[in-house]
Amino acid sequence: MxxxxxxxxxxxxxxxxxxxxxxxxxxxxxxxxxxxxxxxxxxxxxxxxxxxxxxxxxxxxxxxxxxxxxxxxxxxxxxxxxxxxxxxxxxxxxxxxxxxxxxxxxxxxxxxxxxxxxxxxxxxxxxxxxxxxxxxxxxxxxxxxxxxxxxxxxxxxxxxxxxxxxxxxxxxxxxxxxxxxxxxxxxxxxxxxxxxxxxxxxxxxxxxxxxxxxxxxxxxxxxLPAPVAAHLEVGWTGEPAATTDQVRRLLDGRYRAAHHRTFLNVSTDCVSTLVYWLTHGDVTRMQEQIRCARHVLGALDRQMSLGWMTPRLRALCAAADAIGAAAKPSGAGGGDCGIALLRRDQQHQVAELHDRWKREGVQPLDLRVHPTEQDLT
Structure with a gap:
C-alpha cells in the first residue's frame, strides 16, 4: 500500500x-x-x-x-x-x-x-x-x-x-x-x-x-525563502468561483484587448519586485506589492469585465486596509478566497481583522503555510 x-x-x-x-x-x-x-x-x-x-x-x-x-x-x-x-x-x-x-x-x-x-x-x-x-x-x-x-x-x-x-x-x-x-x-x-x-x-x-x-x-x-517576518491570513467568501470560466473569458478576448501587453508588463514588474523584497525579508515593501497586484488585476477586471472583484472580496480587502494590512483576492477571483499579509508586529490585530471579515460575511480560514518540500526519496 x-x-x-x-x-x-x-x-x-x-x-x-x-x-x-x-x-x-x-x-x-x-x-x-x-x-x-x-x-x-x-x-x-x-x-x-x-x-x-x-x-x-x-x-x-x-x-x-x-x-x-x-x-x-x-x-x-x-x-x-x-x-x-x-x-x-x-x-x-x-x-x-x-x-x-x-x-x-x-x-x-x-x-x-x-x-x-x-x-x-x-x-x-x-x-x-x-x-x-x-x-x-x-x-x-x-x-x-x-x-x-x-x-x-x-x-x-x-x-x-x-x-x-x-x-x-x-x-x-x-x-x-x-x-x-x-x-x-x-x-x-x-x-x-x-x-x-x-x-x-x-x-x-x-x-x-x-x-x-x-x-x-x-x-x-x-x-523562495519563507518570509519569517510576515504573517498570512486567509478569508473565504463562501462563493465558489469557476476558475475555468474566468480563464476562458480572458483568453477569448485577450488579443482584442489593447491593454493586454501593458497588463503583462506591469504584472511582471509587480511580481518581480515582490520577490525581491520577499527574499530580502522586507514585509512592508511586500505589502506595497500586494496592493500593487490588487490594483493591476482590478484594472484588468474593469477593462475585460472578468468579474474578478466581488462585493464580498472588496469588503475583505477594505477590512485589511483598515488595520494596515495588505489584501487582495487570491486566484481567478469571482469568489473563493482572499489573502491578507500582515507584519509579525501586527499579529495582535488578527482578531480585529477576523471580526471585520465576519461582519461582512467572510469566514477566516485556519491555514498555515506548508513548508518547502525536499527532493523525493
Missing part, C-alpha cells in the same frame, strides 16, 4: 498574467491536503473518492506479476485516451493521471497492475463547496506521486511536476499549472508557466519520457 499527500495552494500575485508563458506569479502551499492511497488488488481497478463515490475500470487482468502483484498486459491501458479521461466528470483529473503514469510505465517496458486508488481531501468546506485552494491540482499531484511509487518509478520533484502537468493539460489545456507547481514544491514559490501547446506536442509526438526530459520553454520553478 502506498499513500501520498499533496498540499493546496493560494496565489499571492501574478494571477491571469501567469497564463502567458514566462510571466511570473508567486504562490504559497497551504496545509490542506489531498491524500491518495494505492493498493494492489486481484479484481478490476477501481477508484474511490470521499466526495465522488466509486468508479470501476473494467480491464482484463493478466497472469503476469510485478513483485507478486497482479498485472495486465501493457497493451490494455486502464484509460484508453485523453478524451475518455476528460469526459469522466469528477474523476477526470485522476483518470488523466492514471493514463499519463501508465504511459510512462509502458514506455519503460514495465507491466501495469490492477489496483484500488482512494482519494480523500480536506480542500473543501464541510458542505462540499470549494474553497479555491487548488483541489484539482493537489489531487492530480498526489495521484501521480502515489502511482509513480506504486510502479517503482524514480522521479525527481521537477519530473513529478511535469508528469502532473501533462495530466492536467489533457483535461484543461489552458491551465497555468500554478496549483500543480505549488502542490509539488510546497512553501513559497516563484512560478512561470511553460508554453502548454508545445508541452502537449512533446508528449503526443515523442511520448511521456521524452516530454519529461525535454526543455519546457517559459517554465520557471523557483522555491
Amino acid at each position: 502506498i499513500t501520498r499527500t499533496a498540499p493546496g495552494k493560494l496565489f499571492v500575485a501574478g494571477e491571469y498574467a501567469v497564463l502567458e508563458p514566462g510571466c511570473p506569479a508567486v504562490l504559497v502551499a497551504v496545509d490542506r491536503y489531498a491524500t491518495v492511497t494505492v493498493t494492489a488488488i486481484n479484481g478490476p481497478t477501481a477508484l474511490s473518492s470521499d466526495r465522488a463515490g466509486e468508479l470501476v475500470l473494467p480491464r482484463r487482468p493478466s497472469s503476469q506479476s510485478l513483485g507478486g502483484r497482479p498485472n495486465r498486459p501493457t497493451n490494455e491501458p486502464h484509460v484508453e485516451s485523453d478524451v475518455e479521461a476528460a469526459k469522466s466528470g469528477s474523476f477526470s483529473y485522476v483518470l488523466s493521471a492514471v493514463r499519463v503514469v501508465e504511459r510512462l510505465v509502458a514506455e519503460r517496458g514495465m507491466p501495469t497492475c490492477c489496483f484500488h486508488l482512494s482519494i480523500s481531501t480536506d480542500l473543501a468546506a464541510p458542505d462540499g463547496r470549494k474553497l479555491g485552494l487548488g483541489s484539482s491540482g493537489a489531487v492530480t499531484v498526489a495521484t501521480c506521486d502515489a502511482l509513480a511509487r506504486f510502479y517503482r518509478l524514480r522521479l525527481g520533484r521537477e519530473e513529478l511536476y511535469r508528469l502532473a502537468m501533462l495530466a492536467t493539460l489533457a483535461v484543461a489545456p489552458d491551465a497555468s499549472g500554478g496549483d500543480v507547481a505549488a502542490s509539488v514544491f510546497g512553501g513559497w514559490l516563484l512560478y512561470c508557466a511553460p508554453d502548454r501547446q508545445s508541452v502537449a506536442s512533446l508528449a503526443d509526438g515523442g511520448g511521456i519520457a521524452a516530454a519529461l526530459d525535454a526543455p519546457w520553454r517559459g517554465l520557471t520553478l523557483q522555491p
Whole structure:
C-alpha cells in the first residue's frame, strides 16, 4: 500500500498574467491536503473518492506479476485516451493521471497492475463547496506521486511536476499549472508557466519520457525563502468561483484587448519586485506589492469585465486596509478566497481583522503555510 499527500495552494500575485508563458506569479502551499492511497488488488481497478463515490475500470487482468502483484498486459491501458479521461466528470483529473503514469510505465517496458486508488481531501468546506485552494491540482499531484511509487518509478520533484502537468493539460489545456507547481514544491514559490501547446506536442509526438526530459520553454520553478517576518491570513467568501470560466473569458478576448501587453508588463514588474523584497525579508515593501497586484488585476477586471472583484472580496480587502494590512483576492477571483499579509508586529490585530471579515460575511480560514518540500526519496 502506498499513500501520498499533496498540499493546496493560494496565489499571492501574478494571477491571469501567469497564463502567458514566462510571466511570473508567486504562490504559497497551504496545509490542506489531498491524500491518495494505492493498493494492489486481484479484481478490476477501481477508484474511490470521499466526495465522488466509486468508479470501476473494467480491464482484463493478466497472469503476469510485478513483485507478486497482479498485472495486465501493457497493451490494455486502464484509460484508453485523453478524451475518455476528460469526459469522466469528477474523476477526470485522476483518470488523466492514471493514463499519463501508465504511459510512462509502458514506455519503460514495465507491466501495469490492477489496483484500488482512494482519494480523500480536506480542500473543501464541510458542505462540499470549494474553497479555491487548488483541489484539482493537489489531487492530480498526489495521484501521480502515489502511482509513480506504486510502479517503482524514480522521479525527481521537477519530473513529478511535469508528469502532473501533462495530466492536467489533457483535461484543461489552458491551465497555468500554478496549483500543480505549488502542490509539488510546497512553501513559497516563484512560478512561470511553460508554453502548454508545445508541452502537449512533446508528449503526443515523442511520448511521456521524452516530454519529461525535454526543455519546457517559459517554465520557471523557483522555491523562495519563507518570509519569517510576515504573517498570512486567509478569508473565504463562501462563493465558489469557476476558475475555468474566468480563464476562458480572458483568453477569448485577450488579443482584442489593447491593454493586454501593458497588463503583462506591469504584472511582471509587480511580481518581480515582490520577490525581491520577499527574499530580502522586507514585509512592508511586500505589502506595497500586494496592493500593487490588487490594483493591476482590478484594472484588468474593469477593462475585460472578468468579474474578478466581488462585493464580498472588496469588503475583505477594505477590512485589511483598515488595520494596515495588505489584501487582495487570491486566484481567478469571482469568489473563493482572499489573502491578507500582515507584519509579525501586527499579529495582535488578527482578531480585529477576523471580526471585520465576519461582519461582512467572510469566514477566516485556519491555514498555515506548508513548508518547502525536499527532493523525493
